[in-house]
Amino acid sequence: MSTKTKVVVLGSGVAGLTAAHVLTDGANADQFDVCIVARDLPEDFHSQAYASPWAGANWSPMNMDERLTGWEKRTVEKWREMEAEGSGLVMYEKSKIYHKGPPPEKLQSNYKAIVGSDYAISPSDLPDDFGVDTVSTFTTNSINPRLYLPALKAELEKRGVIFTRQRVISLDEVCEMAGEGGVVVNATALGARSLLGVEDKKMYPVRGQTILVEAPNIREFMACDEPYGPNNDYLFYFIPRPGSTEALIGGTYQPGNWDVSVNWDTANAMWEKAKRLMDPTCTLSNTTSVCVPLVKAGLGLRRSSEKKTTLVLHSYGFGGAGYQQSWGAAEEGVELLKKALKA
Amino acid sequence: MSTKTKVVVLGSGVAGLTAAHVLTDGANADQFDVCIVARDLPEDFHSQAYASPWAGANWSPMNMDERLTGWEKRTVEKWREMEAEGSGLVMYEKSKIYHKGPPPEKLQSNYKAIVGSDYAISPSDLPDDFGVDTVSTFTTNSINPRLYLPALKAELEKRGVIFTRQRVISLDEVCEMAGEGGVVVNATALGARSLLGVEDKKMYPVRGQTILVEAPNIREFMACDEPYGPNNDYLFYFIPRPGSTEALIGGTYQPGNWDVSVNWDTANAMWEKAKRLMDPTCTLSNTTSVCVPLVKAGLGLRRSSEKKTTLVLHSYGFGGAGYQQSWGAAEEGVELLKKALKA
Numbered sequence: 001m002s003t004k005t006k007v008v009v010l011g012s013g014v015a016g017l018t019a020a021h022v023l024t025d026g027a028n029a030d031q032f033d034v035c036i037v038a039r040d041l042p043e044d045f046h047s048q049a050y051a052s053p054w055a056g057a058n059w060s061p062m063n064m065d066e067r068l069t070g071w072e073k074r075t076v077e078k079w080r081e082m083e084a085e086g087s088g089l090v091m092y093e094k095s096k097i098y099h100k101g102p103p104p105e106k107l108q109s110n111y112k113a114i115v116g117s118d119y120a121i122s123p124s125d126l127p128d129d130f131g132v133d134t135v136s137t138f139t140t141n142s143i144n145p146r147l148y149l150p151a152l153k154a155e156l157e158k159r160g161v162i163f164t165r166q167r168v169i170s171l172d173e174v175c176e177m178a179g180e181g182g183v184v185v186n187a188t189a190l191g192a193r194s195l196l197g198v199e200d201k202k203m204y205p206v207r208g209q210t211i212l213v214e215a216p217n218i219r220e221f222m223a224c225d226e227p228y229g230p231n232n233d234y235l236f237y238f239i240p241r242p243g244s245t246e247a248l249i250g251g252t253y254q255p256g257n258w259d260v261s262v263n264w265d266t267a268n269a270m271w272e273k274a275k276r277l278m279d280p281t282c283t284l285s286n287t288t289s290v291c292v293p294l295v296k297a298g299l300g301l302r303r304s305s306e307k308k309t310t311l312v313l314h315s316y317g318f319g320g321a322g323y324q325q326s327w328g329a330a331e332e333g334v335e336l337l338k339k340a341l342k343a
Numbered sequence: 344m345s346t347k348t349k350v351v352v353l354g355s356g357v358a359g360l361t362a363a364h365v366l367t368d369g370a371n372a373d374q375f376d377v378c379i380v381a382r383d384l385p386e387d388f389h390s391q392a393y394a395s396p397w398a399g400a401n402w403s404p405m406n407m408d409e410r411l412t413g414w415e416k417r418t419v420e421k422w423r424e425m426e427a428e429g430s431g432l433v434m435y436e437k438s439k440i441y442h443k444g445p446p447p448e449k450l451q452s453n454y455k456a457i458v459g460s461d462y463a464i465s466p467s468d469l470p471d472d473f474g475v476d477t478v479s480t481f482t483t484n485s486i487n488p489r490l491y492l493p494a495l496k497a498e499l500e501k502r503g504v505i506f507t508r509q510r511v512i513s514l515d516e517v518c519e520m521a522g523e524g525g526v527v528v529n530a531t532a533l534g535a536r537s538l539l540g541v542e543d544k545k546m547y548p549v550r551g552q553t554i555l556v557e558a559p560n561i562r563e564f565m566a567c568d569e570p571y572g573p574n575n576d577y578l579f580y581f582i583p584r585p586g587s588t589e590a591l592i593g594g595t596y597q598p599g600n601w602d603v604s605v606n607w608d609t610a611n612a613m614w615e616k617a618k619r620l621m622d623p624t625c626t627l628s629n630t631t632s633v634c635v636p637l638v639k640a641g642l643g644l645r646r647s648s649e650k651k652t653t654l655v656l657h658s659y660g661f662g663g664a665g666y667q668q669s670w671g672a673a674e675e676g677v678e679l680l681k682k683a684l685k686a
Contacts, residue, residue, distance in 0.1 A: 039389050045510075046382050046508075046509075046510040047390065047392075048391070048392040049390075049391040049392065049603065165389075166389075167388075167389040169605075190604070191604075193604045194604045194605035194606075194607075196607060199607060257601075258600075258601035258602040258603065258604075259601045260392065260601065260603075261533070261534075261536045261537045261601075262512075262537035264537075264539060264542060
């Protein structure tokens, strides 16, 4: 009979998969017996309620909070390791971010401290009529979710993790699966709003429409921190996807908007901006465009014991920073868990 | 070389599957070579963007429009045939609908003419405090979408119809598949709003939250035509699912609401009403609850030729009447198509 602690990870987005990785890595593998239960799995590229495959995803600091910055720093370290191992999943390339006025000093020092690359601010080479005054340059990592998620899954399966497709309605159902003395990792993202026994009403959707283009000539990450569009809720970013000739172009930031239909006016506005700022030859042919409800709120890891004796590690609510906080957040969560299990 | 007309049906909800049935039935089978392309397939019971598995579904007249009434009448006929064949998919049971005041005369005559069963109105046996004055009783058909959809698919596969899981962005993509002289059936429901080359902005979602309960003792359909709930946008209906001990309880009618998260206050209100009106012992255990964006608008069949020579039969926008209009609408659509092909 196994003396390992049974862990049921609920959700197979980047948060759930990374938590499962940490739980089955190195010495942890002797302590935990992990399985994943999820409505959508990493091969479901077309699901409209599964945000992870539609993410950018790259590393670009989004906050000044010390704890979150720590997670982001740790994720960069981990991605650099993966890059060094030649996984082919991680790209390290030049980046440009356009600002109105100089970027906040704290942000500058964060960039330098975390990314560890040269960081320069320049008022030159600015595009006309975009209302920006400065450009900061540095190098950073990007990944391709459609290669990265299946790779995480494949490695987990090698380690014996079983994936089960199942839609779960209540936390009790998963606690039942984990059993007496077991552990549940709640990585349900926006689902935490509906999951009975959690029902976290602080969670709300942020509609993020993005498009994919063929742009083999441009491998730089670029963003513009000035919003545009009819309601000033469009944000421009251009993230080339390693291992492909595609780039993801963003996007929108529309809190409270659940609409998952594609707005083609928005898609065209993003594409036009990409052609002017990045690559006039990038084509929208053979592309896709979707809306992802992102989460924002409930950011953080919490531990709570429900009616059952099962420990529950909550790991959701990373908003637009799910990928870049993934390794740091997962490691902190697993540490919390190990301490609680020893106590 | 086949002389059959190639037909690509886009969408595998009840509208797409029924159209494919009509196109491959009897003599039509010699004329059409049909395949189905869809993001979600009938086995996807857990997708949040695929309304058909979450439907009621039964026959209860919802309008007075002559054309739509014709579709509904035809669907009842077809379901009675299936019942007679002993498919086990269709149930014919007593029904009760509570009204405030007497039901409209036109509706009464429609019920009698279409369902063909006894139809009685009575002021007696009314539940307290629900603000209703009369009850009409008749018999009607109910089906179980989770048996019905896979059964439609299995029959289509027997007839040689190939199902392909693919998310399609533009009408052009499907026209390409159908080829010169081919036909596309656009059965994308709410997707018609986003499908490039269609972009039907008249389409909007109607949020319909429903719950499933175990209620083996009650096999009657029941509805209450007085809205309730905090915004008067809850509607009560109780539809037992043939071939199971489950019943579906509705619901909400919230136009313009894209929210697909579960509201448990709503779910509990529906369950409470079901326990008081139908069966105090029905249990919410082992149940599920979801939100389905339904379509409303664009109701009808239209034929349009896009840039290509491909004929496109549009068949979407049936709102909450998708099942009960399915056979009539599909047959009329296929007739339109055959006339156009001969012309």
